[in-house]
Amino acid sequence: MNTAVQLLASADDRPRSELLHGTPHEVVPGSFGPVALFAPGEIVAYLLRSRRGPHLYVFRTLEVRDRLAASVPGVRPQVQLLIDVSTARRIRFARGVFSYVLQTGRESSDVADAFYLRVSAALAGRVPTRGILHSLLPPSTQWAKPWMY
Numbered sequence: 743m744n745t746a747v748q749l750l751a752s753a754d755d756r757p758r759s760e761l762l763h764g765t766p767h768e769v770v771p772g773s774f775g776p777v778a779l780f781a782p783g784e785i786v787a788y789l790l791r792s793r794r795g796p797h798l799y800v801f802r803t804l805e806v807r808d809r810l811a812a813s814v815p816g817v818r819p820q821v822q823l824l825i826d827v828s829t830a831r832r833i834r835f836a837r838g839v840f841s842y843v844l845q846t847g848r849e850s851s852d853v854a855d856a857f858y859l860r861v862s863a864a865l866a867g868r869v870p871t872r873g874i875l876h877s878l879l880p881p882s883t884q885w886a887k888p889w890m891y
Contacts, residue, residue: 743782743804743805743806743807743819744767744779744780744781744782744803745779745780745782745784745786745803745804745817745818745819745821746777746778746779746780746817746818747759747761747766747777747778747779747780747786747788747816747817748772748774748775748777748816748817749761749769749775749776749777749778750774750775750816751775757790757791757792757815758790758791758792759788759789759790759791759816760788760789761778761786761787761788761789762787762788762789762798762836762837762840763785763786763787763800763837763840763850764778764780764784764785764786764787764788764850765784766778766779766780767779767780767781780803781803782803782804782805783802783803783805783851784802784803784851785800785801785802785824785850785851785853785858786800786801786802786803786821787799787800787825787836787837787840788800788801788814788816788817789833790815790816795828795829795830796828796830796833797826797827797828798825798826798827798828798832798833798836799814799817799823799825799826800823800824800825800826800836800858800862801814801817801821801822801823801824802821802822802824802851802855802858803821803822804819804820804821804822807819807820808820808822811823822855824855824858824859824862825858825861825862825865826862827862827865832865835865836861836865839858839861
């Protein structure tokens, strides 16, 4: 099941949206602008800007419909919401998460959801953020010793 993400480009007061992370397998035209299509299991960072300010959603696309999944504006069907932030500082930190994951030689979609949920807790201020990425991301299996797991 594909997940559709509406991309809005607007010069007036209407909301705008963009992809901060994630590579769609196809982009098709839509009535409000291009629509990015993602395969199941992909991690997507979707930034929505409106008069209220920016809002970043990081989610994993689902293989099947789930009645407990989250609704995200401009995204159909529902998804597994992992990070939901709405301040510029937290959005900058979340962008850095994806840079860090790529620097460690991993694909963001291969990283467990638990990592993103722990980052979400850090962004919400429930745990300290200084130096947290290194401690949250488990060592790569390429360099890890068997006893580390």
